Amino acid sequence: MxxxxxxxxxxxxxxxxxxxxxxxxxxxxxxxxxxxxxxxxxxxxxxxxxxxxxxxxxxxxxxxxxxxxxxxxxxxxxxxxxxxxxxxxxxxxxxxxxxxxxxxxxxxxxxxxxxxxxxxxxxxxxxxxxxxxxxxxxxxxxxxxxxxxxxxxxxxxxxxxxxDPGAASVAKLCGNFLLGTVIEGMAEALTLAEKCGLDRVGFYEMLTSTLFNNPIYKSYGKLIAEQHYQPVGAPPAIIRKDMNLVVQEAYKNDMPMPFANIIRDRLTATVALGEPDVDWASFAQRVSDDAGLAGK
Amino acid sequence: MxxxxxxxxxxxxxxxxxxxxxxxxxxxxxxxxxxxxxxxxxxxxxxxxxxxxxxxxxxxxxxxxxxxxxxxxxxxxxxxxxxxxxxxxxxxxxxxxxxxxxxxxxxxxxxxxxxxxxxxxxxxxxxxxxxxxxxxxxxxxxxxxxxxxxxxxxxxxxxxxxxDPGAASVAKLCGNFLLGTVIEGMAEALTLAEKCGLDRVGFYEMLTSTLFNNPIYKSYGKLIAEQHYQPVGAPPAIIRKDMNLVVQEAYKNDMPMPFANIIRDRLTATVALGEPDVDWASFAQRVSDDAGLAGK
Amino acid sequence: MxxxxxxxxxxxxxxxxxxxxxxxxxxxxxxxxxxxxxxxxxxxxxxxxxxxxxxxxxxxxxxxxxxxxxxxxxxxxxxxxxxxxxxxxxxxxxxxxxxxxxxxxxxxxxxxxxxxxxxxxxxxxxxxxxxxxxxxxxxxxxxxxxxxxxxxxxxxxxxxxxxDPGAASVAKLCGNFLLGTVIEGMAEALTLAEKCGLDRVGFYEMLTSTLFNNPIYKSYGKLIAEQHYQPVGAPPAIIRKDMNLVVQEAYKNDMPMPFANIIRDRLTATVALGEPDVDWASFAQRVSDDAGLAGK
Amino acid sequence: MxxxxxxxxxxxxxxxxxxxxxxxxxxxxxxxxxxxxxxxxxxxxxxxxxxxxxxxxxxxxxxxxxxxxxxxxxxxxxxxxxxxxxxxxxxxxxxxxxxxxxxxxxxxxxxxxxxxxxxxxxxxxxxxxxxxxxxxxxxxxxxxxxxxxxxxxxxxxxxxxxxDPGAASVAKLCGNFLLGTVIEGMAEALTLAEKCGLDRVGFYEMLTSTLFNNPIYKSYGKLIAEQHYQPVGAPPAIIRKDMNLVVQEAYKNDMPMPFANIIRDRLTATVALGEPDVDWASFAQRVSDDAGLAGK
Missing domain, CATH: 3.40.50.720 (NAD(P)-binding Rossmann-like Domain)
Structure with a gap:
């Protein structure tokens, strides 16, 4: 073959x-x-x-x-x-x-x-x-x-x-969307914990060794906990494109997706601010920005 | 003792x-x-x-x-x-x-x-x-x-x-918040897949045997995939109270939490609509409601 | 000529x-x-x-x-x-x-x-x-x-x-977007007032004879206050298309627009629920729906 | 007397x-x-x-x-x-x-x-x-x-x-909420116009001499168009408190308010970033920030 x-x-x-x-x-x-x-x-x-x-x-x-x-x-x-x-x-x-x-x-x-x-x-x-x-x-x-x-x-x-040659694409878009929910979710949770005096990395370790003991949470969560978005799995601009496909697919199918809107807009702000060489999980920094934390 | x-x-x-x-x-x-x-x-x-x-x-x-x-x-x-x-x-x-x-x-x-x-x-x-x-x-x-x-x-x-006697409470609130992100995330993903012609339960099984192979995604995801919110782990009104605590804790600490707002409001709509004897994951139905799907 | x-x-x-x-x-x-x-x-x-x-x-x-x-x-x-x-x-x-x-x-x-x-x-x-x-x-x-x-x-x-032949189109899209913010804003305000025991129509009249004494607030506000969306200036599906143009124009120009996302999704839910012969301001009913009010 | x-x-x-x-x-x-x-x-x-x-x-x-x-x-x-x-x-x-x-x-x-x-x-x-x-x-x-x-x-x-001694307070909270929708709405509209090449102040003047010919739109809009938030009618922290009252009143009355969440969080970010001596309409700058515009 x-x-x-x-x-x-x-x-x-x-x-x-x-x-x-x-x-x-x-x-x-x-x-x-x-x-x-x-x-x-x-x-x-x-x-x-x-x-x-x-x-x-x-x-x-x-x-x-x-x-x-x-x-x-x-x-x-x-x-x-x-x-x-x-x-x-x-x-x-x-x-x-x-x-x-x-x-x-x-x-x-x-x-x-x-x-x-x-x-x-x-x-x-x-x-x-x-x-x-x-x-x-x-x-x-x-x-x-x-x-x-x-x-x-x-x-x-x-x-x-x-x-349906479109079906597996739908599945892939949904998968990327779910990764986005993990990133925003972990970013909000870890940042709230940090603002309340908990140790950001320690809390990440607790979460991912208990309820969220899963490779996705561990790998993306590590980038977010340490606020160091390397290596680059995929850059923000590429996944922003995917999230826009998610939002447009939802539009075509008459379905509101509030989480998808937020993730897409986080990536948009990340692109607008110009961060060329980081993983797309770096949109987690927008959560810290909005909380007045300078980040790393 | x-x-x-x-x-x-x-x-x-x-x-x-x-x-x-x-x-x-x-x-x-x-x-x-x-x-x-x-x-x-x-x-x-x-x-x-x-x-x-x-x-x-x-x-x-x-x-x-x-x-x-x-x-x-x-x-x-x-x-x-x-x-x-x-x-x-x-x-x-x-x-x-x-x-x-x-x-x-x-x-x-x-x-x-x-x-x-x-x-x-x-x-x-x-x-x-x-x-x-x-x-x-x-x-x-x-x-x-x-x-x-x-x-x-x-x-x-x-x-x-x-x-700090408040610290473990912060961790618990963050944990419940993250469960809420799993519920809304899965609800949006499965509903988009359904609207696009995929099998809701089949896609749930694919997701939770691959990227999201984790007891949380499996247990809450099953309720959402099957749209049958039993047994009742905790009712919507109780966790809505927790999500309001999350939102208020974020407020006190000067931090926006867009995902938390959405989850709290999903639970509020669920309480406003009056669904007494279902698990709180039933707020996933609001995603279907907004998409014009009658649900079960 | x-x-x-x-x-x-x-x-x-x-x-x-x-x-x-x-x-x-x-x-x-x-x-x-x-x-x-x-x-x-x-x-x-x-x-x-x-x-x-x-x-x-x-x-x-x-x-x-x-x-x-x-x-x-x-x-x-x-x-x-x-x-x-x-x-x-x-x-x-x-x-x-x-x-x-x-x-x-x-x-x-x-x-x-x-x-x-x-x-x-x-x-x-x-x-x-x-x-x-x-x-x-x-x-x-x-x-x-x-x-x-x-x-x-x-x-x-x-x-x-x-x-620029695109410039006036941008202005028009922004204008329709602002009308959408009036509709959602008035819907949230009047519904909160109603839930708190105030008279919906009376409060509308107070607002539009004081701070919001303006033809736009009066005309759209009246439809929303009375929850009767006639006559049809433009149907939900048409303006939903405009709001998607707004959201896509923002995307192309690297700009998050949270209010625009919400308005577009309100219209999407309205279209998904199937309301053929009402003015687009009828998306205000989604605010009442989410608050458990049956509406008219 | x-x-x-x-x-x-x-x-x-x-x-x-x-x-x-x-x-x-x-x-x-x-x-x-x-x-x-x-x-x-x-x-x-x-x-x-x-x-x-x-x-x-x-x-x-x-x-x-x-x-x-x-x-x-x-x-x-x-x-x-x-x-x-x-x-x-x-x-x-x-x-x-x-x-x-x-x-x-x-x-x-x-x-x-x-x-x-x-x-x-x-x-x-x-x-x-x-x-x-x-x-x-x-x-x-x-x-x-x-x-x-x-x-x-x-x-x-x-x-x-x-x-009801609470009724006029409800009306006042709703009024402040509506002012917040004007600010966010104008900020998103003017910023989209700016990103698309239109003149920010010129477009403000057009809007407020036509559809939005109203003292509220003119006075708040001017601050937003010129990105100069003086004089201080009320500082961000004070109105943020009001917006939290709005959100909590909605919570007590079982009502989601997505616009109110966004306005409150814009003010929260403004407070978190530390801007002491500006009018609360300065939260409009968060719209520009997210769009990668440095502002004034």
Whole structure:
């Protein structure tokens, strides 16, 4: 099974590396070619364009920045659909609007190929460990089954969301939203505790060794407790885009989401203040700012 | 060590039972005497008033409804301080304002006894299993150490928050607030998924077997996924009172808490709509209401 | 000066009528032709398509439902730009995204004509009275000056926002947002007063004869005080679209808007609950709903 | 009719001055005696304590900082009720919780005197001009009628809210809340306009000469448009206290108030950041802060 991987940011590079390690023949492409170099050294073929990368592919993974980048790499000039073999599968891993995957699935159908939404849950270090959770939806159960061995190489579990290529995207957006609620929740709790005289880090440790003994609370909570937002899993601007997708998806479906509004606006303030090189959990500092705490 | 236990609601009764099981001589009191009956059958002495209950006590636990009830049972006529032996310890377990425990600690100091805030984290079924998490603060480390064997009988772990009798109350309020963020977060996520065509329960199962594989998310999430808010861990009106304490504590400490405002108002709407016999997680239905979903 | 008017809803019909009354030769078009009949009887020529309507126009007004309708009627097949004479002016009156007017202004420039954003502030009864406030921006001051006599016929004052064709749209969106803040504000104030035992209508009368003695507070406040949302100035779904434009414009410009989020979500809940034939101020009922008041 | 006036801040001093100008014999008291000096020069008698000030009074006005100050000056040692003649009337003008006026009305009843809540609407400059709006409730219509001549001397209109001494306080709290919605609303609208390239002051002028042509919008709007929060009508901390009363009154009456939460938290952030000598409308700067605008 020939696999192509397009988009080699910190997430994509880790996923592609695990596909190579699992023995799949891999062709890779990245706009900035230098990022492909480590994969070439591990045995990947490096292509000069998406069209070239997928010319003989059975399966194409994409992990790109946003909806527009996904549309361009799929249907744009020199994009996937200009050369993809009939019957091939496009595993669309980026966090995008459900309708984007639905629209591109239509384009694949017209072309004679398939799109399966295949978003992943986890940070770059989780991706590197091959421990992502993988959602899967679109095309048919039979098509999705063909994808399973490759998904298994990048994750520790695959969850099937059926034939709607938008469904797994909804799940991914909800997952990111829930991470946002953890960040704002922990930020408010730890800051109130701090204002009341408790030790911020000590209270974090108590919470995450009792009721909230869970890797999500531990990893994001640590950044918030220590007010040190490194390493960068994803920057504020990227997840702000996701939160706007959440809010717009809620709008389209006639549903108020007050927590989502707040999280999106926290990220907006963070972007407006200009903090380039921190993890998106750094929006927790807005809670401290509003409480008159200078932070670190 | 003679122990008295005042307040035998679903939480208090379970805690008192575990003290008995651990072999402590126990005197109990409850305003509605019938609730003391099961404990009498397990060997407890039943007293007719708080004053009578604590006359020979080394240690008094209280688990009553709210700040006012705690003040009355401590400093009111026929209250704890009317008969408590000098040097005895009052383990104050109710969820109350930090300042209430601070004020009552002063009253104890004047009396020649001690108050240690000793709030517990967990639902009635967790209390019954002796698996509560116990916070502890106030008086001195030496005094708190005397409390440890009894706290160990009701919980799986004790966390020390130092000499401020308000500190453990702050921790407890923050804990309840975080549970509220889990409820609103899951309600928004599951409802958005439902509105987008995903299976509500299936998505809950996916979330709680992957990123949110944690007893809190599983137990509250199940109520929300199934929209069936039974059994009643705590009713909406009680936790609404706690959330108002959170909001007021934030106010006193000059700190905005947008998530806390929303949770408190969700509970307020739930109380205003009149739902007497459901768990407080039922405020999740307000998310469905606002989305035009009739719910169950 | 030959004028065409496209879009004869309750606002457009009133504006077109005032242009006729002011003596301008007028050609009108509406998708549903029956709505053009009253204007024909007042002397207007009725056209069968936008293209036909503007073939000899010096000035074209459009007052259509939303961004998509404006794009179609301007650049779509049989749209304005298929026949509009060179040098003619398009006065774009609909409430749309600033970028929509900017994009269409580019299309006009390429065609050799001009777009001037010309949004109006006021309800249908204000439009009928010729008392609208008119914003104006785009093209050049010279071009906007040519528009003045026609704008004067429909309004009581014209405000110039300069050469950016998006600027007047921003002003209009902000105006609608401020109306939303009046509605939510009055709803919260009157409902709190009602819950506290004051007379809802009497308190409305006190407020609007003292601090808030202003036509906006009086007209919207009356609907809210009496909880009777008639007549329909604009339905909830239409203004919800505007509020989403506000929220998205804030997003694009990196700005949190907490009041705007709440107003948009109130309207979303109103749409989700399905109330077809009431004024958008009816979202005030959500305040009463959340307070457990059945309303009328 | 002998009148006493207790509390000579910027509001109280202006009101007392107008009572003197209207010819009423006036005794005044202020904790900081220096503030009474200008009134002495206008003919007032200056008393050394509340008890002394009211010893022969028919009518006592109080205009003090908050609920606690009002309670002390009324029922505390050397307070009003220690010397007030039977049958005298206490016009309680401060912005306090409805229950505070209700409780003090009970104390007056036991004493044989009357409390009438008599809150005033307007800034210090409006008070100086004798143009306040005056609310009135409590005791009986007959008692309130005795108050009318004095109320007429300080205001341009009196509004009767009936026999509940809490009712006029509710009205006053709602009024301050509505002012808060004007401030946040204008701040969001002007800041969005600014971010989109419009002139902040110019847009303010347009809005307040058209839809929002109203003294409230003009006076608060000017501070916000120019981002210069002088003169100080009332500082942020004082009105934050009022907004907390609003939120707590809503809580007691089982009513969510999302706008009130936001306004209170804006003021909380303003207090937390430490801005001592600006008008409370300066919380508008939080909108600019969150948008990454440095402000003035």
């Amino acid at each position: 020939n696999i192509s991987f397009l988009g080699l940011g910190s997430m994509g590079a880790a996923m592609a590396t695990n596909l190579l390690k699992a023995g799949f023949p891999l062709t890779v492409y990245n706009r900035t070619a230098a990022k492909a170099e480590p994969l070439r050294q591990l045995g990947a073929t490096v292509a000069a364009s998406p069209a070239e990368a997928v010319r003989t592919a059975d399966l194409v993974f994409t992990m790109v920045t946003n909806d527009q980048a996904l549309e361009e790499i799929t249907t744009g000039p020199d994009g996937i659909l200009s050369t993809l073999p009939l019957g091939a599968i496009h595993a669309s891993c980026s966090t995008v609007a459900p309708d984007t995957n639905r629209r591109l699935a239509e384009a694949h159908r017209a072309h004679g190929s398939f799109l399966v939404a295949s978003p992943v849950f986890g940070k770059p270090d989780v991706a590197a460990a091959g421990k992502l959770w993988v959602g899967s939806s679109g095309a048919t159960a039979e098509v999705r089954a063909q994808l399973t061995p490759a998904q298994a190489a990048i994750g520790q579990g695959i969850h099937d969301f059926g034939d | 003679n122990i008295s236990f005042l307040g035998l609601g679903s939480m208090g009764a379970a805690m008192a039972t575990n003290l008995l099981k651990a072999g402590f001589p126990l005197t109990v009191y409850n305003r509605t005497a019938a609730k003391a009956e099961p404990l009498r059958q397990l060997g407890a002495t039943v007293a007719a008033s708080p004053a009578e209950a604590v006359r020979t006590a080394d240690l008094v636990f209280t688990m009553v409804t709210n700040d006012q009830a705690l003040e009355e049972i401590t400093t009111g006529p026929d209250g704890i301080l009317s008969t408590l032996p000098l040097g005895a310890i009052h383990a104050s377990c109710s969820t109350v304002a930090p300042d209430t425990n601070r004020r009552l600690a002063e009253a104890h100091r004047a009396h020649g006894s001690f108050l240690v805030a000793s709030p517990v984290f967990g639902k009635p079924d967790v209390a019954a299993a002796g698996k509560l998490w116990v916070g502890s603060s106030g008086a001195t480390a030496e005094v708190r150490a005397q409390l440890t064997p009894a706290q160990a009988a009701i919980g799986q772990g004790i966390h020390d928050f130092g000499d | 030959n004028i065409s008017f496209l879009g004869l809803g309750s606002m457009g019909a009133a504006m077109a009528t005032n242009l006729l009354k002011a003596g301008f030769p007028l050609t009108v078009y509406n998708r549903t032709a029956a709505k053009a009949e009253p204007l024909r009887q007042l002397g207007a020529t009725v056209a069968a398509s936008p293209a036909e309507a503007v073939r000899t126009a010096d000035l074209v007004f459009t007052m259509v439902t939303n961004d998509q309708a404006l794009e179609e009627i301007t650049t779509g097949p049989d749209g304005i730009l298929s026949t509009l004479p060179l040098g003619a002016i398009h006065a774009s009156c609909s409430t749309v995204a600033p970028d929509t007017n900017r994009r269409l202004a580019e299309a006009h420039r390429a065609h050799g004509s001009f777009l001037v954003a010309s949004p109006v502030f006021g309800k249908p009864d204000v439009a009928a009275a010729g008392k609208l406030w008119v914003g104006s921006s785009g093209a050049t001051a010279e071009v906007r000056a040519q528009l003045t006599p026609a704008q004067a016929a429909i309004g009581q004052g014209i405000h110039d926002f300069g050469d | 002998n009148i006493s006036f207790l509390g000579l801040g910027s509001m109280g001093a202006a009101m007392a001055t107008n009572l003197l100008k209207a010819g009423f014999p006036l005794t005044v008291y202020n904790r900081t005696a220096a503030k009474a000096e200008p009134l002495r020069q206008l003919g007032a008698t200056v008393a050394a304590s509340p008890a002394e000030a009211v010893r022969t009074a028919d009518l006592v006005f109080t205009m003090v900082t908050n609920d606690q100050a009002l309670e002390e000056i009324t029922t505390g040692p050397d307070g009003i009720l220690s010397t007030l003649p039977l049958g005298a009337i206490h016009a309680s003008c401060s912005t306090v919780a409805p229950d505070t006026n209700r409780r003090l009305a009970e104390a007056h009843r036991a004493h044989g005197s009357f409390l009438v809540a008599s809150p005033v609407f307007g800034k210090p400059d409006v008070a100086a001009a004798g143009k306040l709006w005056v609310g009135s409730s409590g005791a009986t219509a007959e008692v309130r009628a005795q108050l009318t001549p004095a109320q007429a001397a300080i205001g341009q209109g009196i509004h009767d809210f009936g026999d």
